[in-house]
Each structure stands twice: as structure tokens, then as C-alpha cells.
Amino acid sequence: MPTSARPRRITIDDVARSAGVSRQTVSRAVNDKPEIDPATRQRVLRVAQSLGYRPSRFARGMVGPRLTTLGLVIADVLNPFFPEVVSGVLAAADERGWQVAVYSTGSALERETAVAETVVDHVDACVAFLLDPGAIELIHRSGMPFVLLDNEHRPPGVSGGRIDFATGMRQAVGHLVERGHRRIAMLDDRGRPDAGGHGTRHSLFLGAAAGHGLPADEGWVFPAANSLEGGAAAMDDVLGSGFGATAVLGYNDLIAIGAMRRARDRGVRVPEDCAFVGCDGLTLSRLVDPPLTTLAVDKELLGRAAVRQVAAQMTGAGTGETVIVPRLVVRASS
Amino acid sequence: MPTSARPRRITIDDVARSAGVSRQTVSRAVNDKPEIDPATRQRVLRVAQSLGYRPSRFARGMVGPRLTTLGLVIADVLNPFFPEVVSGVLAAADERGWQVAVYSTGSALERETAVAETVVDHVDACVAFLLDPGAIELIHRSGMPFVLLDNEHRPPGVSGGRIDFATGMRQAVGHLVERGHRRIAMLDDRGRPDAGGHGTRHSLFLGAAAGHGLPADEGWVFPAANSLEGGAAAMDDVLGSGFGATAVLGYNDLIAIGAMRRARDRGVRVPEDCAFVGCDGLTLSRLVDPPLTTLAVDKELLGRAAVRQVAAQMTGAGTGETVIVPRLVVRASS
DNA sequence: CAGTGCTCCGTGAACGCTCACGGGAACGTT
DNA sequence: AACGTTCCCGTGAGCGTTCACGGAGCACTG
Numbered sequence: 042m043p044t045s046a047r048p049r050r051i052t053i054d055d056v057a058r059s060a061g062v063s064r065q066t067v068s069r070a071v072n073d074k075p076e077i078d079p080a081t082r083q084r085v086l087r088v089a090q091s092l093g094y095r096p097s098r099f100a101r102g103m104v105g106p107r108l109t110t111l112g113l114v115i116a117d118v119l120n121p122f123f124p125e126v127v128s129g130v131l132a133a134a135d136e137r138g139w140q141v142a143v144y145s146t147g148s149a150l151e152r153e154t155a156v157a158e159t160v161v162d163h164v165d166a167c168v169a170f171l172l173d174p175g176a177i178e179l180i181h182r183s184g185m186p187f188v189l190l191d192n193e194h195r196p197p198g199v200s201g202g203r204i205d206f207a208t209g210m211r212q213a214v215g216h217l218v219e220r221g222h223r224r225i226a227m228l229d230d231r232g233r234p235d236a237g238g239h240g241t242r243h244s245l246f247l248g249a250a251a252g253h254g255l256p257a258d259e260g261w262v263f264p265a266a267n268s269l270e271g272g273a274a275a276m277d278d279v280l281g282s283g284f285g286a287t288a289v290l291g292y293n294d295l296i297a298i299g300a301m302r303r304a305r306d307r308g309v310r311v312p313e314d315c316a317f318v319g320c321d322g323l324t325l326s327r328l329v330d331p332p333l334t335t336l337a338v339d340k341e342l343l344g345r346a347a348v349r350q351v352a353a354q355m356t357g358a359g360t361g362e363t364v365i366v367p368r369l370v371v372r373a374s375s
Numbered sequence: 376m377p378t379s380a381r382p383r384r385i386t387i388d389d390v391a392r393s394a395g396v397s398r399q400t401v402s403r404a405v406n407d408k409p410e411i412d413p414a415t416r417q418r419v420l421r422v423a424q425s426l427g428y429r430p431s432r433f434a435r436g437m438v439g440p441r442l443t444t445l446g447l448v449i450a451d452v453l454n455p456f457f458p459e460v461v462s463g464v465l466a467a468a469d470e471r472g473w474q475v476a477v478y479s480t481g482s483a484l485e486r487e488t489a490v491a492e493t494v495v496d497h498v499d500a501c502v503a504f505l506l507d508p509g510a511i512e513l514i515h516r517s518g519m520p521f522v523l524l525d526n527e528h529r530p531p532g533v534s535g536g537r538i539d540f541a542t543g544m545r546q547a548v549g550h551l552v553e554r555g556h557r558r559i560a561m562l563d564d565r566g567r568p569d570a571g572g573h574g575t576r577h578s579l580f581l582g583a584a585a586g587h588g589l590p591a592d593e594g595w596v597f598p599a600a601n602s603l604e605g606g607a608a609a610m611d612d613v614l615g616s617g618f619g620a621t622a623v624l625g626y627n628d629l630i631a632i633g634a635m636r637r638a639r640d641r642g643v644r645v646p647e648d649c650a651f652v653g654c655d656g657l658t659l660s661r662l663v664d665p666p667l668t669t670l671a672v673d674k675e676l677l678g679r680a681a682v683r684q685v686a687a688q689m690t691g692a693g694t695g696e697t698v699i700v701p702r703l704v705v706r707a708s709s
Numbered sequence: 710c711a712g713t714g715c716t717c718c719g720t721g722a723a724c725g726c727t728c729a730c731g732g733g734a735a736c737g738t739t
Numbered sequence: 740a741a742c743g744t745t746c747c748c749g750t751g752a753g754c755g756t757t758c759a760c761g762g763a764g765c766a767c768t769g
């Protein structure tokens with residue numbers, strides 16, 4: 042029967058006092074240590090329960106072996122690309138007894154700095170999909186183990202994981218050319234600040250097209266928001282531009298699927314009138330109609346590899362880079 | 376030039392000593408406090424950086440305002456149902472300045488206890504999809520704020536969030552009956568330990584069918600593993616059973632979609648020969664062919680509501696229950 | 710010149726817990 | 740009877756940080 046609300050935390054000493062024993066005995070009871078009388082243990086446990094005692098994570102962490110928390114920064118859980126990465130990270134972290142705190146920037150570039158600031162003093166290591174150089178620098182400077190994913194402009198000294206879309210684009214474009222296509226539109230993600238820069242899918246596409254003897258230039262690239270709707274809108278642009286595309290290559294599956302659906306809605310036959318190819322190899326791409334040809338990447342592996350690299354940095358190893366090679370999966374859309 | 380590797384952590388005192396100032400001054404420099412000379416701040420910061428100093432989260436948490444970490448336990452990130460819930464939880468937690476640690480049981484009942492044990496002493500509050508009574512009891516007994524989601528067998532004293540499938544099933548079955556269907560097969564999730572129990576979709580389906588004058592019994596229910604493949608396999612059972620279903624209702628969209636695809640592959644026309652209805656209203660359900668009729672539930676809201684309840688418990692409020700009513704979205708599959 | 714204010718910095722204490730150690734009681738052993 | 744063991748339990752110290760206080764130095768005022 043408490044007389045009034047008190048905000049003060051209930052400590053191990055409160056329990057000790059109330060049970061008529063010492064701190065240490067309470068600790069023994071709570072932590073299942075052997076050197077304690079079973080009867081005492083029960084009594085102490087009962088008192089602890091009735092007082093609502095919960096040991097402080099922080100005080101525990103101060104003394105015992107510290108729990109490491111891995112921060113995972115993604116753009117958006119709702120983007121089906123990320124859950125698979127998360128799955129890999131979760132599994133690999135679990136194997137090491139780590140905890141994973143997930144942060145989402147909501148695909149908003151301007152939020153990245155804020156998220157980075159939070160991450161910096163709430164976790165021990167970080168795996169992140171980040172684009173803003175300021176945010177990246179912030180985490181890097183904090184000195185914590187850090188792996189940056191899917192970013193071609195990685196500052197020196199930070200580890201990374203990337204997907205070899207140079208090889209991938211060659212495969213994809215080669216496949217399309219083989220099928221007789223000569224005019225290929227690429228739907229680029231307009232949200233990325235590095236649009237068109239070196240190593241991006243955008244420039245890699247142009248390079249691969251040129252490599253196959255196609256007169257590709259910037260006019261072949263159409264910007265799209267990174268979503269189904271974005272792909273659909275971009276498809277309207279392609280169709281309205283008079284470009285005369287017989288094939289469309291999406292920055293990712295989401296954009297490609299959005300575009301493909303819009304095309305069909307507008308009476309375009311797939312793949313007879315226009316073929317579609319995506320990137321990422323989402324489960325989703327297999328389920329749509331027609332099933333989408335795509336550059337499949339092992340996203341779970343990407344996550345696992347990132348954790349592995351973080352672990353390496355913790356043991357003093359230097360920085361490194363993991364490269365994942367996509368695999369072209371040909372389906373009915375092309 | 377360090378002489379040898381030493382595992383000891385670099386503390387604020389190391390920095391203080393090395394910079395020739397006191398702890399407090401280092402603290403001021405690191406935390407951007409005003410009462411410090413800018414020149415001193417720079418010098419201290421430089422020393423800290425060169426020593427690789429990183430403040431201890433635990434020591435900080437001990438004294439300052441404590442960061443609260445919310446544990447979120449889900450069955451599987453790869454199941455597209457969960458990312459939307461996660462999204463809601465992340466957003467609501469962020470508004471409160473909380474951190475979210477995600478745990479996945481991998482849909483393995485036997486792992487739930489282990490996860491619960493971890494959760495209990497690594498987080499301050501918990502939102503969970505859990506089925507094993509032992510795991511649930513473990514978390515409940517720890518005394519931390521706790522919200523259990525999507526479980527009809529919630530122990531007294533724990534808050535919960537559930538979906539009103541009683542209403543939902545009435546809508547879904549009503550819709551099917553209206554379309555003239557008289558033999559409806561239900562594909563139940565065989566993975567749940569409460570299969571067929573009170574309040575489950577299974578029994579709710581039978582009740583709704585009876586309510587619409589259908590002679591439904593256990594023979595109308597076919598068990599399925601909770602996945603696309605599980606739905607497909609169950610569809611084989613339905614087709615081979617001679618049950619003569621003209622409509623199939625899935626435990627969720629995943630199962631329904633798997634079944635629908637298998638049916639089409641075997642020459643069944645949808646919806647002419649057989650109609651399909653799912654539950655959950657995944658984004659995916661809109662994308663498949665034909666688009667799936669489904670009982671849409673606001674999963675993001677479910678997550679937000681759960682966090683709200685956790686917050687309420689923290690301020691001393693009692694336990695409660697959130698109920699989310701699904702909405703029937705009719706599409707081309709029925 | 711004493712008094713007042715401001716800027717910058719250092720010292721003790723406290724946060725809540727576990728570890729290492731030591732001690733008393735009860736029992737058995739020589 | 741003296742000693743060694745085992746079983747419980749308590750005491751001091753320390754983990755790394757921030758907060759509340761106090762004090763030194765300097766400039767500016769009356």
C-alpha cells in the first residue's frame with residue numbers, strides 16, 4: 042500500500058533491505074548463482090517480485106561482460122529489398138550474441154544526419170545504408186566499427202559491401218540485345234544524390250549498352266521515384282516521349298514492376314511489345330504477372346557479410362570490401 | 376606507438392590524463408557543453424580522437440536520463456506481414472525517442488523461450504508476437520511493460536492487440552455466399568499451437584459459415600504451412616480431396632496466393648472455377664494476378680497501437696486491449 | 710581598491726550492479 | 740579436541756560517466 046507515486050527506481054538495495062539480506066545475496070538469487078540456500082532464494086525472489094524490482098541494464102553492463110548492440114540503418118522497412126538484408130543481419134548477429142537495433146530513415150535524405158547522431162551514441166557498431174556524406178562522416182568519425190552498404194562513394198577507411206552491377210548490367214543488356222532489342226529505356230532512381238555518377242547503375246547501364254554497340258546516351262535514361270508508383274509514372278514518360286523503347290530496364294524490381302503494370306494497363310503487351318528487366322531479385326518479382334526477369338542479388342548474404350566485417354573490425358582487423366555478384370534470372374517478362 | 380595489444384577499454388580518464396585536463400573538461404568537450412574554452416575543446420577532442428576514445432553507453436546510462444529500448448519480437452522478417460508492423464512500431468518508438476531492438480524467432484516455436492530469455496534482460500519493454508505460453512509467462516513475470524499481439528490466449532494481466540476476425544470472417548464468408556458459393560474450403564495455418572481453438576480464424580470461419588446457413592464442418596478446413604509453398608501444397612489437397620470447393624479462403628494472403636497460383640497452374644480458372652480470398656491485405660495481394668480479394672488490416676496501426684500501450688504501462692496505467700477491425704477489399708479473385 | 714560578475718576548470722559524490730575476498734556456522738575427520 | 744570442508748552469506752571495491760558544487764583568474768564597476 043504505497044502512500045504516493047515515487048519516480049525513483051527500485052534498486053537491489055531496496056530488495057536487500059526489505060528481505061533482510063545483503064545486496065550480494067539478492068544478486069545471487071536473481072542471477073541463479075549456486076552459493077545460496079534455496080529457501081532464501083525463494084524468499085528473496087518473492088520480495089523482488091512484489092517490489093517490482095528489475096535489475097538495471099546499465100549497471101549490469103558497467104561491470105559484467107558488455108552486451109554489444111549493432112545498429113542497422115536502412116532506408117525503409119516497407120521497401121521489400123530491406124527485409125531480406127535485415128534477416129541476414131539478424132541471423133549473423135544472433136550467432137554472435139549481439140543485439141540489433143533497427144533504424145529507418147524513411148528514405149528521407151534530410152533525416153539521415155539525425156539518425157546518424159542517434160546511432161552514434163546508442164550502439165557499439167553500425168551497418169548502414171546511407172547516402173548523405175555528412176551522416177556517413179559522423180558515424181565514421183565516432184570511431185565505431187562501421188560498414189557502409191550499397192554506396193559507391195565510400196570514404197577511404199570505411200568498410201563496405203556493394204553489388205557488382207558492372208557485371209550485372211553487362212549480363213542484363215546482353216540478354217536484351219540477344220533478344221533483338223535495340224532501344225532500351227532505363228528507369229533510374231531519382232532519389233539518389235549520386236545520380237549518374239561513376240559506378241552507379243545509371244552509368245553502368247550506359248557503359249554496357251555502348252559495349253554492345255548501342256548508341257546509348259542520357260536520353261535513354263528516365264528518372265523515377267523509388268516505388269511502384271514511381272515506376273508507373275516513369276513509364277508514362279517513356280511511352281509519351283516517342284523514344285520507342287522495346288525494352289525497359291528498371292533501377293530495381295519495384296520500379297520495373299510498377300512500370301510493367303502501367304504498360305499493360307495502357308495496352309502494351311509484355312514481352313511482345315516491350316520487355317522488362319528489374320534489379321534485386323525480390324520474391325515479389327516471381328509472383329507478378331508476367332514473372333519479371335531480374336538481376337537477382339543475395340540480399341541475405343549481403344547482410345551476413347556486413348556483420349562479418351563489423352566483427353572483423355572489432356577484433357582489430359582493417360577495413361575491407363565485400364562484393365556480391367548478381368545473377369540474371371530470365372523469366373517471362375523478357 | 377603502443378607496445379602491445381591491451382584489451383582494456385579507453386576511459387575518459389585516459390583522455391584527461393593524456394590531454395592534461397580533468398575528467399569533467401573532457402566530458403564538457405565531448406558533450407558540447409558551453410563552459411569550456413574553444414581552444415581547449417579542440418585540443419581535448421583531438422586527443423580523444425587519436426586515442427580512439429568512445430564514451431561508455433552503460434556508464435552514461437547509469438547517471439543521465441536513461442534511454443529506453445523497446446524489444447520487438449516477430450516471427451519472421453521475411454514474412455511480408457511483419458515489415459508493416461515493424462514500420463509502425465519504429466515510427467511510434469521514434470516519436471518517443473526510444474530505440475527498437477528487433478528479434479526474430481524464425482517462426483520456430485521452440486526458439487521462443489530462448490528469445491524471451493534474451494529479451495528479458497536486454498530491453499526495457501516488449502511488444503511481441505509469441506505463441507509459447509512459457510515464453511509469454513517469462514516476459515510477463517519479468518514485470519516489464521508488455522504487449523502481446525495476435526494471440527487469443529493472452530494470460531490475464533497482459534495487454535494485447537488483436538484483429539477482429541469475427542467480424543472479418545462474417546464479411547468474407549458473406550461476400551462469398553452472395554456470389555453464390557456454397558462449398559468453401561479454408562486453408563488454416565497448421566503451425567499455430569492453438570489450431571481450431573476458440574477465437575481462431577479456423578473456428579471463426581466455421582461459425583461465420585454456419586451463420587450463413589452453410590453446413591460447414593471440420594472437413595472444410597485444410598491445414599497449410601504458413602508460406603506460399605504451404606498454400607500451394609494445401610491446394611493440391613483440396614483439389615485431390617473431391618471436396619468440390621468453388622471458393623478458397625486462406626488463413627492469410629501468403630497461403631491464399633500460394634494456393635491460387637497452384638490452382639491456376641493446374642488449369643483452374645480464377646475466379647470462374649474457383650474464387651480466392653485472403654487475410655491481412657498485404658501490398659503483395661494487389662500485385663498478383665488476378666489481384667486477390669482480402670480482409671485488409673492496418674498492420675502499421677497495430678504496431679503504433681502496441682507502442683502506445685507500452686507507453687501507457689510505463690506511466691502506470693493498467694493493461695488494455697486494442698482491437699483492429701479488418702476491411703474486406705474485393706478484387707478480381709472473387 | 711574592494712566588490713561584483715563572468716569564464717573556465719577541477720573535486721567529490723552518486724548512479725546500481727557484480728567480483729573478489731573473507732568470515733561464521735555446521736559438519737565430518739584424524 | 741583440534742583441524743579441514745562445505746555451505747551460506749556479508750563487506751569493500753570498482754566499473755565509467757555526469758551532476759552539483761566550489762574556486763581561481765580576470766575584467767569591469769563604483
